[in-house]
Amino acid sequence: QQILNLTASEQTFLDKLDEIHLCTDPDWMPYEGIDKYGQYTGIMSSFHQVWSEMIGKPVVLVKTSSWDESLKFIREKKCDVLSSAQDIPERRDYLSVTNPYISYSLALATHPDIPFIINLAQVKDKKFVMVKDYAAIKLIKNNYPGLNIVEVNSAVEGLKLVERGMAFAFIDTVPSINYQMLAHGISHLKISGVLIEHYNMSVGVRKDLPLLLSIYNKVIDATSEEKRQQILNNWLSVQLQYDADYSLLWKLLAGLFIILMLSLYRYRVIHRHNTELKAVNKKLVHMSKNDQLTGLPNRYYLHEAFQEALQTYHRYQHQFSVIIIDIDYFKKVNDTHGHVVGDEVIKKIADMLSDNLRDTDIVGRWGGEEFLIICPETDNAGAKAVAEHMRQLIADADFGLKPGNITASFGVTEYNKNESVDECIKRADMALYRAKELGRNKTIVF
Ligand SMILES: Nc1nc2c(ncn2[C@@H]2O[C@H](COP(=O)(O)OP(=O)(O)OP(=O)(O)O)[C@@H](O)[C@H]2O)c(=O)[nH]1
Structure with a gap:
């Protein structure tokens, strides 16, 4: 306070004062604003901080939601000072302003393809945008009567109107235009002209507090040029800190x-x-290789097995034999007991054959009531023994049918060198036929 050289009445006034209530523009960065934590921020906030220390009284922010509301608040004496104000006639009945403490040129932000503008008169027929209620608007209107000015609520709204081609230029101070373009990612505009008009920033003080006005004038005068530049440089060189957008x-x-x-x-x-x-x-x-009724390999699969046996025979000269089996008088079984019983008989014989043969023997269903067995490593004598064993099993089995038992006839032959599959099977078939001729339930070897 000493360097302020206060008068006695100023000192008395201060002594009675607990704190100074300050209203501000909540959205005018980089000059001033209220951040997301509710704190006063921006260039002016630094000045007010310095002055608060110089005066020796705390400066308390009275929060408002708009500049308009701040003007209303100071009219209603809800705050003592306006952080930054201009001397315009409409405000004079409730507001006094200090000497200016900073001054900025007004500038034009336009699309990048607009050539440099030296004088507003060059482009006077165009549409301009400015933030409403700012003192700069009065200044421009006075100096350029009849200029088409659209008033918007915020700088970003004004810049976006220009960006979309709905207005020719946005008018504001250079730092404000730069800051808003950076903060809102508006990269398609440029500053294409600086006006001769200056925007002077003063502290606004309630008209009924003339001593406070004179105190503020003293602190402004006592603020060194060095301090002033330090504050401005701090803020204008600040890189915008974006909250990470996750x-x-x-x-x-x-x-x-x-x-x-x-x-x-x-x-x-x-x-x-x-x-x-x-x-x-x-x-x-499985279906393509096996018979549906008995589950045994079908005729197709038997042909494949026959080919394999043939290859083994040619490679190693290992003898193999074939047995063809045909159930005797099977038509009579069907006729007497019905097809379902006939199927059961076929299934039972299939099971008997596969259960009682060697693992290496291959038994399959050759046709309706016919089966075929391929016996690897087996000659006629061996195959005959196998056939006889099977014939006996079937003849002895109880199929639960009355009258009579089920029997089967067997035709046996061994593979002869160089003959075809069909020739071999045909010979087995002939043996079977002979077994039938000889009265059935027999094994004949050809
Ligand atoms: N239930 C049933 N019958 C079948 C099947 N396949 C063939 N049959 C019957 O078997 C009978 C075979 O009759 P035939 O060829 O006259 O010979 P068979 O009565 O057995 O007399 P032989 O062979 O001369 O002893 C026919 O009635 C066929 O319909 C089958 O899958 N299920």
């Missing part, structure tokens, strides 16, 4: 998550289809 990251992650889930779902569906397909394929392969 929303895009979250959206990306959500997108990836959805893609992952869809891929998993798709994989599971495909996997299930594949499993089903494999099962169906297995079934189809």
Whole structure:
């Protein structure tokens, strides 16, 4: 306070004062604003901090939601000072202003393709945008009567109107235009002209507090040029700190998550289809090679097995034989007991054959009531023994049918060198035919 050289009445006034209530523009960065934590910030806030220390009284922010409201508050004496104000006639009945403490040129922000503007008169027919209620608007209107000025609520709104081509230029101070363009990512505009008009910033003091006005004038005068520049440089060289915008990251992650889930779902569906397909394929392969009634290899499979036996024979000269079996008088079984019983008989004989043969023997259903056995490593004598054993088993088995037992006839032959599969089977068939001729329930070897 000493350097202020206060008068006695100023000192008395201060002594009675607990704190100074300050109203501000909550949204006029970089000059001033109220940040997301409710703190007073910006160039003016630094000045007011310095002055508060010089005066020796705390300066308390009275929060408002707009510059308009701050003007209303000072009219209603809810605050003592306005952080920054201009001397304009409409305010004079409730507000006094100090000497200016900073001064800025007004500038034009336009699309980048607009050539440099030296004088507003050059472009007087265009549409301009300014923030309403700012003193600068009065200044421009006075100096350029008839200029088409659209008033908007905020600098960013004004800049966006110009960006969208809905107005020719936005008028504000250079630091304000720069700051707003940076803060809101407006990169398609440039400053294409600086006006001769200056915007002087003073502290506004309630008209009924003339001593406070004179105190503020003293602190402004006592603020060194060095201090002034230090504050301005601090703020104007500040890089804007953006709050990290994680929303895009979250959206990306959500997108990836959805893609992952869809891929998993798709994989599971495909996997299930594949499993089903494999099962169906297995079934189809089984069906293509096996007889449905008995489950034994079918005629197609027997042909394949025959070819394999043939290859082994040619490679190692290992003898193999074939047995053809035909159930005797089977028509009579069907006729007497019905087809269902006939099927049961076929199944039972199939089981008896596969259960009692060697693992290396291959038995399959050759036709309706006919079976065929391929016996590897077996000659006629061996095959005959196998056939006889089977014939006896069938003849002795109880099929639960009355009257009569079930028997079968057997034709046996061994493979002869260089003959075809068909020739071999035909010979076995002839042996079978002979067995039938000889009264059935017999084994004949050809
Ligand atoms: N139930 C049933 N009968 C079948 C099947 N396949 C063929 N048959 C019957 O078997 C009978 C075969 O009769 P035939 O060829 O006249 O010979 P068979 O009565 O056995 O007399 P032989 O062979 O001369 O002893 C026919 O009545 C066919 O309908 C089958 O899968 N199920």
